[in-house]
Amino acid sequence: MKVAILGGTRGMGRAIARVMAARGDRVCLLGRQTDELEKSAADLDIRGGGNTGVTMAHCDLAEPSTFEPALATAQASLDGLDAVVVTAGVFAPQAELADDPEKTEQLLTIDFTNTILFCEAARKLLLAAGGGTLCVFSSVAGERGRKPVVLYGAAKAGLSQYLEALDHTYRQEGLITVCVKPGFVKTGMTAGLPVPPFAGEPEPVARRVVKAIDRGRPEVYAPAIWGWIMAVIRLLPRAVMRRIGF
């Protein structure tokens, strides 16, 4: 498989890139810092036995003008593209955003508007080449309106909705959309937050996501138990959600 990963230098993207490179997939890392891209490419190459042919392309989720060139570079450097994975995004708890309109706008722009613009660019490119898989990290935070993630959750809810519709619209034409809804995973993004029960480690979560890509599952919770947890959360009455801090 030939895959481009936006956010592949860190966190879940790094873990997915390692799992895919280890089994022989061709990986192109998309990111905004050249030195970080180079370090991660070296890491994948050494772990993969020294000749994995990892490539990279400059792409900044804050700069939509970089999206199409980055995807085109990825496609050219790998001589084709079967899948695009998006793990990049920003996180901030509600307490940090409540009185900071600038940060709020930044988070909403990156996690919703720009992520969708990137997906649109990927959709066009994959469909033009005859199809492929678009795997995007949304979040369980988008499943219910919850106190600690008012804005982040709203952005992810919108993103999940978009991804579902994308899958309904284009699967027939060959574009498979995989919406990943991770629960709490211990990565740099969640560093500093209190670790809840059922928190996952990056590597097992990455394996689950890669399996979902292989099978073309439109939606995947990871770790798996979060699917059951959210099934319960979705059923909680508003009166309860209003009371609890979750």
Next chain:
Amino acid sequence: MAAASSEGTTVRSLEAPAEPASGVVAERDTTTATVAGWGRLAQPGRERLGEDLEQLSRSVPLMRGLGRSYGDASLPPPDRPVVAGTRLADRLLAFDAGSGVVRAEAGLSLGALNRAVLPRGWASPVMTGTQFVTLGGMVAADVHGKNHHVDGCFGRHVERLRMRVFDQPGDHAGRVVWCSRSEHPDLFRATLGGMGLTGHVLEVEARLSAVPSPWIWAEQRRMKSLDEVLAGLRESAGNWPFTVAWIDYLAAGRGSGRGVLFCGRWATAEEAPAAVPPRTERLSVPFVLPGWVLNRFGMRAFNLFYYLAQRPRKGTVHPEAFFHPLDTIASWNRLYGPRGFSQYQCVLPHASCPDAVREVLQTVASSGVPSLLTVAKDCGDEGEGLLSFPLPGISVALDLPHRPGTQHVVDRLNALVTAAGGRIYLAKDALTRAADFRAMEHRLDAFEAVRRRWDPAGRLASAQSRRLLEGS
């Protein structure tokens, strides 16, 4: 919620104990954020994780890896209770398959390193008892393995370190330098075994060992007495690169001190299976065992069972099974119950053996705080690191469950070790007193001098350095 509340809720008293007999005070506190070492002796504090070590290392007094040191070596000082965790910074940055020189971020684990390089004919030159240690931690503790008598500590194989240092008094965020045997050699030597107190290690460059196959040829033999165990270690040192012995000192009567001698070497290409060693599955201790489970009788039974189970055998084995047998069971540190444990590991010069070894074992055996697992290993020459642990002699490691009286046992052991001319391993220690450490560590002044040069404002510290060096 069970998973969260079972971790990190034991808070060790930070006050000096009122009397030695009740040295360890534990209380339950579920509201404070705590941080703990492998021995699960928690203290208030927070671990800050991140992938960008340059950023992460700017404002913290200490960095830690996977937290496998047993006591308080990886815990922040009580007055600045934040420690930076490196384990997310785990990238391999450069590897020369011709020379075996590898460079990586400090948070890369030993296990991940070996999995990457073993299929290409290379291995870490030093293997610790667990693979869940980071390169940064291996440098900080200047770790040794079963091949110490041949290959020395990990520091011997380190070529260069990239570090954040705080030698400019006005510069709060410090600066990044490289050090090696030719560049800032004083900093380099003090950092090997310096327990993270000379600067924050960001990248490690080390020379790996070429191996004929990724498998191990191992042989194990039962030994009937302590004398036989120690003689077996010395004798096999000439023929085997990897040796270690397990001792059952809880057995009564003539069996006391019996053990099993494990020897090994990298298997030749002809002996080894064609396949690369597969990833091993791990069992787990699912919850913290009540403290009474591992009482004296339980431990004696375990040791007898273990002795009988270790039949003499030889053959090709998985490298992880040989080097890291305890990793088979995840979270085995929960075995010792809610009060936690540490280890007592000391090295005793050959001249004092076997008497000093026997005295150490008897002191623990008669103490009422018996050790589940006791391991002995002969050590080779002292390393370059200014506070590096091993010296030519016998190293003995015992688990120490924390109970009332454990402090007293450690005090007695330290007196024995000091008299014998030995020293303790800081990566295991939780209870040694400052005066005792100073008495056994004649290299301390030299270390402190380098530390003052590279950290004149005292920005770096750990809970352990506050206890042992700064004498709070």
